[in-house]
Amino acid sequence: MVLLSDGKLALGSKDKDAEALSSLSALLPELAKYGITLSTIAFSDQADAKFLEDLAKEGEGFFKLALTDQDIHVIFALIFEKIKSPDEVPFEGDSFSIDKDIKEAIVFINKKAGTRTTLVEPSGKKNTPARYRQNMQWFEAKLFDLITISEPLHGKWKVNLSTKEGNKVFVITNLSLKSSFNSNFVKKNEKVSGDVWLERDGAILKEKDILDQIVLSADLDGPDGKSSKVGLGGGGQHESGIFSFEFIVPQTGDYALALKAEGPTFKRTKTIGFKSVGPAPASPATKKNLPGPESNKKPAVPVNTWGPALTKFAMVNALLLAAAGTLFLIKKIRDSRNNRKT
Numbered sequence: 001m002v003l004l005s006d007g008k009l010a011l012g013s014k015d016k017d018a019e020a021l022s023s024l025s026a027l028l029p030e031l032a033k034y035g036i037t038l039s040t041i042a043f044s045d046q047a048d049a050k051f052l053e054d055l056a057k058e059g060e061g062f063f064k065l066a067l068t069d070q071d072i073h074v075i076f077a078l079i080f081e082k083i084k085s086p087d088e089v090p091f092e093g094d095s096f097s098i099d100k101d102i103k104e105a106i107v108f109i110n111k112k113a114g115t116r117t118t119l120v121e122p123s124g125k126k127n128t129p130a131r132y133r134q135n136m137q138w139f140e141a142k143l144f145d146l147i148t149i150s151e152p153l154h155g156k157w158k159v160n161l162s163t164k165e166g167n168k169v170f171v172i173t174n175l176s177l178k179s180s181f182n183s184n185f186v187k188k189n190e191k192v193s194g195d196v197w198l199e200r201d202g203a204i205l206k207e208k209d210i211l212d213q214i215v216l217s218a219d220l221d222g223p224d225g226k227s228s229k230v231g232l233g234g235g236g237q238h239e240s241g242i243f244s245f246e247f248i249v250p251q252t253g254d255y256a257l258a259l260k261a262e263g264p265t266f267k268r269t270k271t272i273g274f275k276s277v278g279p280a281p282a283s284p285a286t287k288k289n290l291p292g293p294e295s296n297k298k299p300a301v302p303v304n305t306w307g308p309a310l311t312k313f314a315m316v317n318a319l320l321l322a323a324a325g326t327l328f329l330i331k332k333i334r335d336s337r338n339n340r341k342t
Contacts, residue, residue, distance in 0.1 A: 001031065002079060003055070004041045004072075007048035028058050037061040039184075041075060053275075062184040063275060070110075073143050074166035077108050078273055082184075086170040087177065090260065090269040094159050098122075098152045099266040101175040101200075105152050109145040109159060110166035117145045122155025175200050177261050177268040181245075188252050188276050196232065196259050197242045198268075206241035214263045218245055223253025223276075230257070249276040 009017040031038055038059025040052040043066045056063035062082060066072040080086070089096050089105075098105060109117050117140075119127040127133060129140040137148040159167070181194030196216065198205040205211065218230035233244040249255055257272045 001036055001059075001061075002039050002041065003052070004043060005052060006044060006046060007040075007042055007052040007055075024055075028055075031059060039063070039079070041066055041072070043067075043072065053277075057185055057277075060184070062273070070143055074110060077110075077166060077168055080170075081168070081271060082182075082273065085182065085270070087173050088269045088271070089169045089171055089267055091167050091169065094161065095156050096159075096169045097156050097267060098154055098171075099175075100154055101266060102152060102171045102173045103150075104172040105149045106170040107145075107147040107149065107159070108166075108168040108170070109147070109161055111144060111161050113142050115161065116140075118160040119147060120158040120160065122153050122157060173268075175266060175268065177259060177270045179259055179270060179272065181257065181272060183274050185275050185277050186249060186255075188249055188278055191246055191248055193244065193246045195242050195244050196270075198261055204241045206239065210263075211241065214261055216243055217260045217262075219258045219260075220247055220249075221256045221258065222249070223251065223255065252276045252278050 009020050011017055011020055028038065038055060039061030040056045040059075041064050042049045042052045045067055047065070049063075049065055053063040064075045064078070066075055081088075089098065089102070096107075107119070111117060116129065119132070121127065125133075127136065127138075129138050129145065132138050132147075135150045135152075139146040161167075176199045177196070178199055179194055179196045181192070181196075183192070186192050196218070198214070216232050218232055219227050220230050221227045230245050230247045247257075252275075254273065254275055257274070259270045259272070261268045
């Protein structure tokens with residue numbers, strides 16, 4: 001469950017606010033009972049971000065702050081990434097490469113309003129929202145493009161666009177990069193550990209002669225914009241094919257762990273976002289006693305752009321959800337067929 005809100009309880013009286021908070025507190029154990037996580041997105045800098053972050057922690061979900069309508073589209077792609085953990089190939093500048101193991105690709109292009117995307121195939125053929133190949137489906141919105149390509153050509157693809165932030169290429173592939181780490185929140189200065197490995201057709205890749213040709217790497221991007229290398233244990237000699245890593249986050253804020261596997265003929269990436277938080281307060285929040293929201297002060301400047309922005313968000317991202325769901329339904333059906341054959 002994803003809650004988009006300003007996080008403010010303003011029902012007209014303190015009694016009504018208290019009653020609503022009590023109902024919300026009682027709801028969280030019910031969500032946990034049925035295995036439902038609650039994630040929150042705070043919109044605008046007037047939001048009670050602390051309250052919404054506390055809800056996400058109690059709901060075992062994640063928290064994000066969207067300051068503009070542009071941010072919310074990027075966050076939505078991160079939500080998909082977080083929940084589905086899809087396979088990806090990396091964007092390198094304005095290009096990405098498709099290898100023979102990729103059966104289908106979804107290209108998510110974040111762009112500036114008023115611009116139009118051009119997708120150039122390895123053959124040099126140009127595709128636009130007005131004219132594209134029959135094996136493509138193209139949805140064009142004001143702030144992003146969503147392009148699904150069935151049986152894409154192998155080689156380097158290029159995207160001509162005006163912004164590179166948030167661009168993703170999700171793929172259905174027989175060669176996947178996997179990780180055991182998928183936390184939403186970690187504590188500052190505490191050791192974090194996990195594993196990473198490659199799978200081919202659902203089985204861990206263990207062959208030494210193949211692993212020796214593959215370079216696995218991990219980078220940790222912090223809230224200050226700096227990136228640091230994370231060491232991977234095991235190496236090509238590791239018989240299990242599983243590589244371990246450890247790191248410590250030195251400050252609070254949003255982090256991203258970027259895992260990458262690169263071989264002679266392929267590249268795979270996986271980006272895992274999480275938030276580093278400080279030590280718990282003396283009286284920690286519990287599912288029965290959530291901290292109350294901040295006092296509802298009137299904003300100095302009214303923020304009126306979020307109504308239409310969120311309406312557009314709901315409409316255009318419904319299609320993104322449908323396309324993503326279809327992608328993974330196809331994968332599930334294929335996996336099921338392969339299992340029956342086996």
